[in-house]
Amino acid sequence: MARSNEEVEALLREYADLLLITGGDAYRARAYEKAARAIGGHAADISQFDAKALRDIPNVGRSIADKVVEYLRTGTMPAVEEARAAIPAGVRELTAIPALGPKKAMILYEELEISSIDQLAQAIEDHQLRDLKGFGPKSEENILHGIGLMRAAGNRIPLDEAMDVADDIVSALSKVPGCRRCAYAGSLRRMRETVGDVDILVAAEESGPFMEAFTRLPLTSEVIAHGQKKTSIRTTKGLQVDLRVLPLDSWGAGLLYFTGSKAHNIRIRAIAVRHGLKLSEYGLFETKSGKTIASRSEEDVYARLGMDWIPPTLREDRGEVKAALEGQLPRLVEESDLRGDLHTHTNLTDGLESLEDMIAKAERRGYAYYAITDHAPKLYMQQMTEEKMLAQRERVRALDRGRRRGDTRLLHGVELNIDVDGDVDWPPDFLEDFDLCVASVHTQFGMDRKAMTRRLVRACENPHVHVIGHPTTRLIGKRPGIDADLDEVFATCARTGTALEINAHPDRLDLSDENILRAKSHGVVFALDSDAHSTRDLDNMRYGVGMAQRGWLTPDDVINTWSLTRLRRFLRKDTGHQPPT
Known part of the structure; x- marks a missing residue:
C-alpha cells in the first residue's frame, strides 16, 4: 500500500474514533470510517490527487476530500488536531483496549478519573466498575482479557x-x-x-x-x-x-541461524553435537579440527546433518526435525497451488470495488475459478435483499456463460450470518441455487462456551453451508476468538464435509496455525480465502498460505487447490472427500 494512503487512512480512522469519544454523531463517524477504508484500499497512490480525484473514490465526499487535500499539501489535518486537543490525556489509550469502546472509555475518565491502562486494571481488581451504568462483572472480565491481549502483543x-x-x-x-x-x-x-x-x-x-x-x-x-x-x-x-x-560463504548458515526459531536452532545444534560438529551463524564445522563442513546454503547444512531442507514456516520445534530426519516432511501448499478464491466481496455490500473489477483482478492472478460471496441480509448494515442478490446472480451467470475455454469460471455464492441458534439468513429453497455458501459469526461474540459450540455445530450440520468463514472471529490484538469447544466443531466439520476457512486477511489469519494443526488431526479440509473487499486484498493470499504452511497443510488439504470438477463434487456435500482429479 502506498504510504500516503496508509497515513490518510490512519488519520480518518482516528478522527472517527475521536468523534465517538466526544459524543459526536455516530453516522458521521461511520462516514469517516468508510472513507478511511476506501482510501486505504484504493489501488492508486493518492499523494498527487486533487479533491475531484479523491471524490471519485467510493465513500469520499466533498468535506472529507477537502480535509485530505489539506493534509497532502501541509502535512496536517486541523480537524484531527482540534479533536485531539478536546480529549483528556490517556482516554485515547483506553480506546485501544479490545472490548472497550470510546463512550465507555470517556465514562471511566469522567466517573473514576481513569486515564491509563494500569489505572484501569487496578480499578477492575478493586471492583470499582461494577456500580457504573453499562458495566458489570462480565464487562470487567472482557476488559481484563483485552488488556491481556494488548500486553501480550507488546510492540509487535x-x-x-x-x-x-x-x-x-x-x-x-x-x-x-x-x-x-x-x-x-x-x-x-x-x-x-x-x-x-x-x-x-x-x-x-x-x-x-x-x-x-x-x-x-x-x-x-x-x-x-x-x-x-x-x-x-x-x-x-x-x-x-x-x-x-x-560473507557469501556463510550465507546458508547465517540464514538458517537468523531465521530461527530459537527452539528449532537448539534442536539442530544438538544433532550437530552428536555428529561431532559445531553449528553457528558462520557455518557447520568439525569440532576438533575446525574444518568447515557446510555453510554456503541451508540445503547443504541440513543435508550434512542427515536431514531434508525444512521450510522456514515449519521451524518451530513441532516435530519438523524428526520428520526431516526420516524423510517425512509434507509437500506444503504454496500460493501457486491455489486455483481460486472462495470468499470475496463487491461494492454491492461492503466491498470497495465493482463485480467486474474484482473479476478482472482474479483473472490477472490466473485463477481457474472465482467466487463472489457478498453478505446476506441479517448483517443489516449491508442492506442486502433477495432482489439484489438475484440480480447479482443473473449478472454473474451471464458473465460466466460468456467465458471462453481457459478463462476464470465464476461461482455465485454468499456469506451467510450464523444466528445465535445456528440458523442462517435464508431458507433451504433459496440457498439451493447458490454455487457456494460461506457461513460466519458476525454478532454476539460473548456467548457462553456451550451455547457457542452448539451454534457453530448446527451451522456445520446445515447441508447448504460449505465453508465456515473466519471460524473463531478473532481480530489479532483487537478481539479475542470466541469461546467454543473447537475440537467438537472440528469433528463436526469432518463428519459433515464442511470446510473451515483460513482467512488470509492479516488482521484475522483465522484459523491460526495452532488451530489448523488441531483441525487437521480431526480430518478437516480447508478453504484458503482472501475475504477480499478490494482488488488489493486479493493479494493477501500470501499471508493465508503462510498460516496454512505453519499448520502443515498440503495442497490436498485445501479445497481451492482442487480442480473445479472435484470442487463442485465437494460442494454437493454428498460424496465425502474424493480423491484428486
Whole structure:
C-alpha cells in the first residue's frame, strides 16, 4: 500500500474514533470510517490527487476530500488536531483496549478519573466498575482479557506491515553494488502472525556501503546502532530493523541461524553435537579440527546433518526435525497451488470495488475459478435483499456463460450470518441455487462456551453451508476468538464435509496455525480465502498460505487447490472427500 494512503487512512480512522469519544454523531463517524477504508484500499497512490480525484473514490465526499487535500499539501489535518486537543490525556489509550469502546472509555475518565491502562486494571481488581451504568462483572472480565491481549502483543506489529517494510528494504539493498544475496529472516520469514522486529541479511565482501545505504533509507527515523557487522534502525512507524552483512560463504548458515526459531536452532545444534560438529551463524564445522563442513546454503547444512531442507514456516520445534530426519516432511501448499478464491466481496455490500473489477483482478492472478460471496441480509448494515442478490446472480451467470475455454469460471455464492441458534439468513429453497455458501459469526461474540459450540455445530450440520468463514472471529490484538469447544466443531466439520476457512486477511489469519494443526488431526479440509473487499486484498493470499504452511497443510488439504470438477463434487456435500482429479 502506498504510504500516503496508509497515513490518510490512519488519520480518518482516528478522527472517527475521536468523534465517538466526544459524543459526536455516530453516522458521521461511520462516514469517516468508510472513507478511511476506501482510501486505504484504493489501488492508486493518492499523494498527487486533487479533491475531484479523491471524490471519485467510493465513500469520499466533498468535506472529507477537502480535509485530505489539506493534509497532502501541509502535512496536517486541523480537524484531527482540534479533536485531539478536546480529549483528556490517556482516554485515547483506553480506546485501544479490545472490548472497550470510546463512550465507555470517556465514562471511566469522567466517573473514576481513569486515564491509563494500569489505572484501569487496578480499578477492575478493586471492583470499582461494577456500580457504573453499562458495566458489570462480565464487562470487567472482557476488559481484563483485552488488556491481556494488548500486553501480550507488546510492540509487535501485524505480519503485512512488517512484510511491506522488509520488501522495501530488500529491494533497496539488492541494488547496492556488491550485493550477492539479500533476504529477510527471523519470525517474518517463518510467517508468524505478528512480528517484533525485522532481520535483514546481506551477503557481500564489504559491509560499509550497505550499512550506509541502510541508515539513509527514507523510512529510517533513528539509527539505534551502527557497526561493521550489524546496524539497527527504527522506522518512521517505530519498527526496529536489524541489518547483518555476511560473507557469501556463510550465507546458508547465517540464514538458517537468523531465521530461527530459537527452539528449532537448539534442536539442530544438538544433532550437530552428536555428529561431532559445531553449528553457528558462520557455518557447520568439525569440532576438533575446525574444518568447515557446510555453510554456503541451508540445503547443504541440513543435508550434512542427515536431514531434508525444512521450510522456514515449519521451524518451530513441532516435530519438523524428526520428520526431516526420516524423510517425512509434507509437500506444503504454496500460493501457486491455489486455483481460486472462495470468499470475496463487491461494492454491492461492503466491498470497495465493482463485480467486474474484482473479476478482472482474479483473472490477472490466473485463477481457474472465482467466487463472489457478498453478505446476506441479517448483517443489516449491508442492506442486502433477495432482489439484489438475484440480480447479482443473473449478472454473474451471464458473465460466466460468456467465458471462453481457459478463462476464470465464476461461482455465485454468499456469506451467510450464523444466528445465535445456528440458523442462517435464508431458507433451504433459496440457498439451493447458490454455487457456494460461506457461513460466519458476525454478532454476539460473548456467548457462553456451550451455547457457542452448539451454534457453530448446527451451522456445520446445515447441508447448504460449505465453508465456515473466519471460524473463531478473532481480530489479532483487537478481539479475542470466541469461546467454543473447537475440537467438537472440528469433528463436526469432518463428519459433515464442511470446510473451515483460513482467512488470509492479516488482521484475522483465522484459523491460526495452532488451530489448523488441531483441525487437521480431526480430518478437516480447508478453504484458503482472501475475504477480499478490494482488488488489493486479493493479494493477501500470501499471508493465508503462510498460516496454512505453519499448520502443515498440503495442497490436498485445501479445497481451492482442487480442480473445479472435484470442487463442485465437494460442494454437493454428498460424496465425502474424493480423491484428486
